[in-house]
Amino acid sequence: MSFDTVVVVDWSGAATPSPEKPSKDAIWIGIARDTGTGTEAVYHRTRHAATEALSALFETEIAAGRRVLAGFDFPFAYPRGLGAALTGTDDPLALWAALAGRIEDAPDNANNRFEVAAEINRRFPGNGPFWGNGRARDIPDLPRTKADHANPFADKRACEAAPGTQPTWKLAGVGSVGSQALLGIPRLHALRQRFGAALSVRPFETRETPLVLVELFPSLIAKTVSDLAEPGEIKDRAQVRILASALRAMDPAQLDAISREGDPVEGWILGLGHEAALEAAARGTAPAADLVPPRLRDDCFAMPQGVTWVPVDAALERLRAALHPVIGVETLPTAQATGRVLAEDCVARRSNPPRPNAAVDGYGFAHASTGDGVQRLPLVRGRAAAGQPHAGTVPPGAAIRILTGAILPDGVDTVVLEEDTATDGTTVAFDGPVKPRANTRKAGEDVTEGATALPSGHRLRAPDLALLSALGIGAVPVHRPLRVGVLSTGDEIVPAPDLPAAPHQIWDANRPMLLSLARGWHYEAVDLGHAPDDAAAIEAHLTDGAARADVILTSGGASAGDEDHVSALLRRRGTLTSWRIALKPGRPLALAMWQGVPVFGLPGNPVAALVCALIFARPALSLLSGAGWSTPRGFTVPAAFSKRKKPGRREYLRARLDAGGAAEVFRSEGSGRISGLSWAEGLVELPDAAVEITPGTPVRYLPYASFGLV
Ligand code: AMP
Ligand code: MG
Secondary structure, eight states, X not given: OOOSEEEEEEOOOOSSOOXXXXXXXXXXXXXXXXXXXXXXXXXXXXXXXXXXXXXXXXXXXXXXXXXXXXXXXXXXXXXXXXXXXXXXXXXXXXXHHHHHHHOOBOTTSOBOXXXXXXHXXXXXXXXXXXXXXXXXXXXXXXXXXXXXXXXXXXXXXXGGGSTTOOOTTBOSSTXXXXXXXXXXXXXXXXXXXXXXXXXXXXXXXXXXXXXXXXXXXXXXXXXXXXXXXOTXXXXXXXXXXXXXXXXXXXXXXXXXXXXXXXXXXXXXXXXXXXXXXXXXXXXXXXXXXOOOOOOOOTTTTOOOTTOOSEEHHHHHHHHHHHOOOOOOEEEEEGGGOTTOBBSSOEEOSSOBSSSOEESSSEEEEOGGGOOSEEEEEEEEEEEEBTTBOOOSXXXXXXXXXXXXXXXXXXXXXXXXXXXXXXXXSSEEEEEEOOOTTTTEEOTXXXXXXXXXXXXXXXXXOHHHHHHHHHTTOXXXXXXXXXXXXXXXXXXXXXXXXXXXXXXXXXXXXXXXXXXXXXXXXXXXXXXXXXXXXOHHHHHHHHHHHHHHXXXXXXXXXXXXXXXXXXXXXXXXXXXXXXXXXXXXXXXXXXXXXXXXXXXXXXXXXXXXXXXXXXXXXXXXXXXXHTSOOOOOOOEEEEBSSOEEEOSSSEEEEEEEEXXXXXXXXXXXXXXXXXXXXXXXXXXXXXXXXXXXXXXXXXXXXXXXXXXXXX
């Protein structure tokens, strides 16, 4: 779902109207509609006037069928606990209603926020949680400074770990967002009532609605704002203008995904963790969602002069040094990111498990109050179950019924397994001693908050989606899929097996094989068809490929003979390097850049084409895609065959394991024997040096699966 209009509001907790002349520390509203037409910035003197203007704007936009994202620079929620204490539920929107019922905020900005804060303070032991009095006189129950207050709740929300944020409890002084929230939330509550089902507040509500409200923090891109502000522009004005146009310029899917991130109780600052994407969008230097890395240099495949035969490992090293990721980044909902490559480290947003909990069904108690021999503990009323925490404390010497996954109630640190107990419903009996913390899981024993759960470059698989979701990571920055173009060449090739083939013609075997490999490697396979042995035709196909793919694999015509039209063309264009690799099967590998896109000229022979694709193209494509270089993991097995091999080149034999786990090889090494590729389940790799193999000699076996071949 994308947004047609982005509104950014810089709010104010002022007690009197702001000056008539547009000034700082007042309400500013940035409105970005179409990416092309610039952004408006409107000044308002009072919250009342600003809210009226916003209502009118939202109504017009919704009536015109436009979707609106409206962001406000004050907290939408408080640290965990306040809502539950005031409303009986953790739902922040219930707290919105409760505050709206207490706050009075006149059209001239006169308001009772200090009195409401003091009233809330009175409900808690100590003199917190709110503090900060900007008036000359003391206000009973509202500490003047942070130093003289005692807060029963956390000082900050998880998202307020971001630098420069202020606590929601702070009502006076620099950046007193506390006052802005107390005076902003009731206004948003009124908007909710006015727009009803057309409005949702993220991340608390996930419905698709024409109007979406989110919390923002313009300082996330402070440096960019100061770079892009007009000379002499009021900072508040620059912030709303630049942030609104950045959000409007962002990739819609990315914006939608990040607007859903966050904690359902404490809320979230939209864009936290995505500052780079926001900044790029603001600067318009790159389409924000697609930070395109530098292109490869045209001479990246150059080989040192005078090199004759390059050993496989040296060729791989050169390839690795020549290439780097060429793929941009976008943010996807985690659930849709299977097969994609992480573009950043994924950091746990909270610990797993978040709190200590029970690992079994049984009875929980304090270990310190138990000992050896038969233990008989009275049961407290109620129980603790997963999703149904027990609110009370279990006194020392008592026990509570507890089920797997339940948070350990206060007073419980140890659980005895149900099967090891007897109970009559009022007492539970079991044999001591029980080990301290038995049958419990420690908070964070799996992953701790802030730990890197998965590193950049990791390709996401089903279990990774479980891990990320468990850690509250709902969206991930991933590389876009690498587009791999595949082109076959040769006058003898008939493009598809359903077309007739004369005896001098053969059906194209390489293209379906290479396209299938690319798909199996999670790339976007782009079929570039077939070109005859004709320079103009090959040129046209390569040019088409450079527009539609990030890398091109060709097969056929890659050697240096009269009929090797691919290499001839690439050489005329000046970027070809033929790598004479000491490898069997495989003739020279033609490497070139075509209009900025790397071209891997594979041999035409299907056996050699597959081996070169697995050995060279696979790690190269992986590097280009952002997933890093890859090396197949093989293992050593006894040979089930005999072979004498001369020194000087690496050999790969079509192989599979026999019933006894020894490697047998295909009956023929003929490179035209496609049936051997299908017969095989992997390759035996023979080293560059000479070897004499007899049955039982250890050889290195690389299963097809180790090349990601499915
Ligand atoms: P080339 O590399 O063009 O000299 O081709 C070497 C051998 O591979 C020749 O026998 C070609 O007919 C064969 N060949 C080339 N391209 C393909 C293809 N796409 N499918 C099957 N065989 C091919
Ligand atoms: Mg040919």
